[in-house]
Amino acid sequence: MRAQPIERLEQAGGTRAGFPLLIDGEWRDAEGGAVFASHDPYLEQDWGAIAEASPADVDAAVQAARRAFEDGRWSGKLAGERARIMLTLAELIERDGDPLTTQQICENGKLVSEMRPGIGALAGDCRFFAGLAESQGGATVPPPRPNFTTFTLKEPIGVVGAITPWNTPLGLLAWKLFPALAAGCTIVIKPSEVTPSSTAMLAALCQEAGIPDGVVNVVTGGRETGAALVEHRDVAKIAFTGSTATGQAIASIAAKRSARVTLEMGGKSPNIVFADADFENAVNGVMAGIFSATGQTCIAGSRVLVEAPIFDRFAEELAERASKIAAGDPLDYDSQLGPLASKAQLEKVLSFFDSAREERLDCIAGGRRLDRQGYFAAPTVYRDVPADSRIVREEIFGPVAALMRFEGEDEAVRIANDTRYGLAAGIWTESAKRAHRMLHRVRAGTVWVNNYRVLGHTVPFGGYGQSGIGREQGTSALDAYSETKSVWFDTGNEVRFGTGLFGKG
Numbered sequence: 454m455r456a457q458p459i460e461r462l463e464q465a466g467g468t469r470a471g472f473p474l475l476i477d478g479e480w481r482d483a484e485g486g487a488v489f490a491s492h493d494p495y496l497e498q499d500w501g502a503i504a505e506a507s508p509a510d511v512d513a514a515v516q517a518a519r520r521a522f523e524d525g526r527w528s529g530k531l532a533g534e535r536a537r538i539m540l541t542l543a544e545l546i547e548r549d550g551d552p553l554t555t556q557q558i559c560e561n562g563k564l565v566s567e568m569r570p571g572i573g574a575l576a577g578d579c580r581f582f583a584g585l586a587e588s589q590g591g592a593t594v595p596p597p598r599p600n601f602t603t604f605t606l607k608e609p610i611g612v613v614g615a616i617t618p619w620n621t622p623l624g625l626l627a628w629k630l631f632p633a634l635a636a637g638c639t640i641v642i643k644p645s646e647v648t649p650s651s652t653a654m655l656a657a658l659c660q661e662a663g664i665p666d667g668v669v670n671v672v673t674g675g676r677e678t679g680a681a682l683v684e685h686r687d688v689a690k691i692a693f694t695g696s697t698a699t700g701q702a703i704a705s706i707a708a709k710r711s712a713r714v715t716l717e718m719g720g721k722s723p724n725i726v727f728a729d730a731d732f733e734n735a736v737n738g739v740m741a742g743i744f745s746a747t748g749q750t751c752i753a754g755s756r757v758l759v760e761a762p763i764f765d766r767f768a769e770e771l772a773e774r775a776s777k778i779a780a781g782d783p784l785d786y787d788s789q790l791g792p793l794a795s796k797a798q799l800e801k802v803l804s805f806f807d808s809a810r811e812e813r814l815d816c817i818a819g820g821r822r823l824d825r826q827g828y829f830a831a832p833t834v835y836r837d838v839p840a841d842s843r844i845v846r847e848e849i850f851g852p853v854a855a856l857m858r859f860e861g862e863d864e865a866v867r868i869a870n871d872t873r874y875g876l877a878a879g880i881w882t883e884s885a886k887r888a889h890r891m892l893h894r895v896r897a898g899t900v901w902v903n904n905y906r907v908l909g910h911t912v913p914f915g916g917y918g919q920s921g922i923g924r925e926q927g928t929s930a931l932d933a934y935s936e937t938k939s940v941w942f943d944t945g946n947e948v949r950f951g952t953g954l955f956g957k958g
Contacts, residue, residue, distance in 0.1 A: 471501045472653045474510055474673065477517035478666025484509050489675070491650055494562040494792040495783055495827040503649050506672035511641070511681035514670040518612045518639040519687045521667030528609045528637035532587045539583035539634060542662035543576040546655070553623065553654060555784070560648040561619050562783050562792040562827070563746055571624050574910075578627040581910040582931070586635035589931050591938075600945030606938040609637035610713060611689030613934065614682040616703070618694045619647035619794050620749045620850075623655055628914075628925040629692040629715075630655075634664070636934035638690075641670045643682050645695075647795050649673040686710060690934065693717070694751075697848075697874075697919045704922065715923035715933050717751065717915060719848040720876030722897065723869040724754035724905060725859075728762040730881035734903065736770050739854070742879060742905040744778060744832050747791050748852035749798070751920075752877040754905055756845060757856045758868055764858045768836045771854065772818040775832040780823055792827035793851060799828040802851035808843045809835060819852070840871060848874070862887065866894045875917025879905040898924075 472491070473480045483504040490499035506514075522528060527535065546553065550572040557568055591605035615629040622644060633640050644652040652671055659669045672678055683691055683706050690713040693703050697719040707714045724742050726735045742754025759767045781788030793799045799822065806820050819833030830851050838845055838855040845855050859865045869878060878897040882888050892900045898916040901907060908914060913927035923933055
């Protein structure tokens with residue numbers, strides 16, 4: 454086995470699963486001892502047993518989180534005390550950076566050169582929201598009537614259900630966990646069944662940092678586990694990252710009981726290259742935009758729009774460089790391409806190759822599975838792809854670029870916005886005026902100019918259209934885990950009800 458659980462989980466004792474559930478501070482088996490296998494996509498082998506939570510286990514976790522919220526063991530702490538514990542957690546994340554990195558890689562095959570720096574970002578996110586915990590507050594507002602003082606309070610929303618994806622397990626959990634903790638919420642986490650173990654490891658660090666029992670709970674499992682969490686009446690908010698179809702289903706269920714949602718869903722992002730762009734820089738940016746993380750990222754720049762005068766040269770250069778990308782063991786720093794995260798994901802990507810052949814698209818690189826160990830798909834480039842092609846319309850989540858030709862800004866905008874998504878976009882030009890015109894016209898939650906795939910905890914992230922609801926990261930993220938309470942404080946000596954006068958005090 455290539456990955457080992459950290460000491461806290463090894464001491465859980467008496468469980469069938471190498472990675473048990475965490476409910477109310479106790480590491481325990483799932484109901485009936487049900488387990489499922491964790492799988493290494495590079496070795497194509499199962500390596501560990503994960504507890505599979507039943508609806509009864511989910512209910513126990515939610516009830517634990519509710520008790521922890523209502524008795525104030527976390528929300529009742531001074532904001533400075535919550536911040537202090539979160540700063541300790543950040544130190545522990547840095548201390549255990551290597552095992553946290555390895556654990557994720559052995560489940561999703563992402564490159565160590567990407568995942569190891571991500572641990573630094575994880576700790577940075579934790580420190581950022583620790584700081585916000587002490588700075589969040591309401592506001593005094595001018596009273597609209599005499600003899601009143603009016604102000605607002607920020608209060609934690611309650612129990613949060615966090616459902617996280619497999620492509621960046623801890624990074625995208627951080628976007629939910631840390632603002633929830635900073636706001637004073639309690640949380641039940643349901644990680645992807647593809648990558649559950651690293652979440653258990655982070656939860657163990659939460660315990661070590663001093664976060665009270667019941668505040669952070671982890672239930673691992675598949676669709677049934679997630680559905681039980683979304684449907685639970687005591688979950689005040691669902692924070693989800695994943696597919697658009699699943700996100701829409703969650704929104705529908707949550708709406709029936711007026712639960713809050715933050716949804717970060719799919720994307721089909723355009724990378725727009727103008728003829729006046731720095732050519733080499735643009736090629737590098739497009740490469741990073743679609744081939745980093747093996748294309749398994751919601752912000753992948755999968756639609757590459759190139760202005761006609763440089764289209765042929767750009768297509769040739771991109772195809773040549775794509776064909777030279779070195780696939781290998783994701784734990785090797787020299788590897789440039791890791792495997793897809795699962796056999797199911799590989800089969801999905803291969804189905805797009807089949808569709809492209811049926812459509813007779815012009816494949817100038819890749820378009821096949823690599824003949825080697827691991828779930829590898831070759832970095833793939835199609836040129837002059839029509840707007841109605843499946844590879845243009847649907848999110849692939851693989852290393853597949855669709856090149857499209859355009860003439861001028863108006864056509865670039867029309868093609869870029871011709872999608873149900875609106876998560877991200879890249880604009881490549883040496884003209885500052887053009888860049889400003891374009892960034893206002895392209896409908897996307899994040900727009901990079903002469904760069905791509907740069908993120909940070911100070912900058913909000915989210916999408917337009919079917920790419921999501923709400924924003925994560927940034928100073929406003931804390932508000933997504935808070936309720937605003939308005940207070941009318943009567944400073945007069947008359948007893949008033951509405952606009953009527955009923956007597957004097």
